[in-house]
Amino acid sequence: MPKRENISMSVIRRLPRYYRFLTHLKEKGVTRISSTELSVKLGLTASQIRQDLNCFGGFGQQGYGYIVDQLCDEIGNILGLSNRYKTILIGAGNLGRAIATHMQFEEEGFELIGIFDSSPSKTGTRINGKIVMDTTELEDFCEKEKPVMAILCIPREGVHSILERLYSLGVRNFWNFSHYDISMRYEDTVVENVHLNDSLMTLCYRISNPNNK
Structure with a gap:
């Protein structure tokens, strides 16, 4: 994974919350979600969520939203959860x-x-x-x-x-x-x-x- 610099700690501190919520969605069998739906569930704006995720690359598709398990895995990789x-x-x-x-x-x-x-x-x-x-x-x-x-x-x-x-x-x-x-x-x-x-x-x-x- 390429080194990322100049990403604010406020963005980084929101990533575990995204990961935790997406994991919960996976367990419930949800396969797709939009940034608007995420914003309602998390109490953030859809724009904020898109800006946060865009710091690490594009994960969603306009008009389709995010694939839950894929986005969850990507955030897990960003956080380095497999490093042990x-x-x-x-x-x-x-x-x-x-x-x-x-x-x-x-x-x-x-x-x-x-x-x-x-x-x-x-x-x-x-x-x-x-x-x-x-x-x-x-x-x-x-x-x-x-x-x-x-x-x-x-x-x-x-x-x-x-x-x-x-x-x-x-x-x-x-x-x-x-x-x-x-x-x-x-x-x-x-x-x-x-x-x-x-x-x-x-x-x-x-x-x-x-x-x-």
């Missing part, structure tokens, strides 16, 4: 355990190959078929398995030291639940920050201000 990037998870507490147990990593472009924690009460336990390893084993494991992405489910104050170790081991991509600003320290990393508190406060505002959609 080797991934490790740091932090086997409640959040880490929930992510390791319930996320369908293989369907979303990743393969969870290791789980680590520094707590003796957690190491040696099993989560979704994987034994939680002590973080002292991190170097040996990474040198052997070469993970490219790490999920950080540890407190903010614990990130600095583990981040330096991961970076020195070649890990440059992070799904970060820690509230630590990784990209400020290492500019060549790819980071997706997840701030659950921010999302909850946003919901609180929207409930408090129902006229502000």
Whole structure:
């Protein structure tokens, strides 16, 4: 797939929503849909949808619309969902355990190959078929398995030291639940920050201000 540049993050962040909805349509047996029908279902304008998809090439036919399974596959390819990037998870507490147990990593472009924690009460336990390893084993494991992405489910104050170790081991991509600003320290990393508190406060505002959609 040719490298694409200068595509806005707002467009990229809409792609998983398109993919999720199209997958649902496939499961229901829908074979074709127009941009107008998509716009009604997704709460976007038909023009916005066409502009988003045109960033990656033309997928629809005027007067015919989009072939659902074809467009779903194309968006999956754009997102790189078949890459199975080797991934490790740091932090086997409640959040880490929930992510390791319930996320369908293989369907979303990743393969969870290791789980680590520094707590003796957690190491040696099993989560979704994987034994939680002590973080002292991190170097040996990474040198052997070469993970490219790490999920950080540890407190903010614990990130600095583990981040330096991961970076020195070649890990440059992070799904970060820690509230630590990784990209400020290492500019060549790819980071997706997840701030659950921010999302909850946003919901609180929207409930408090129902006229502000």
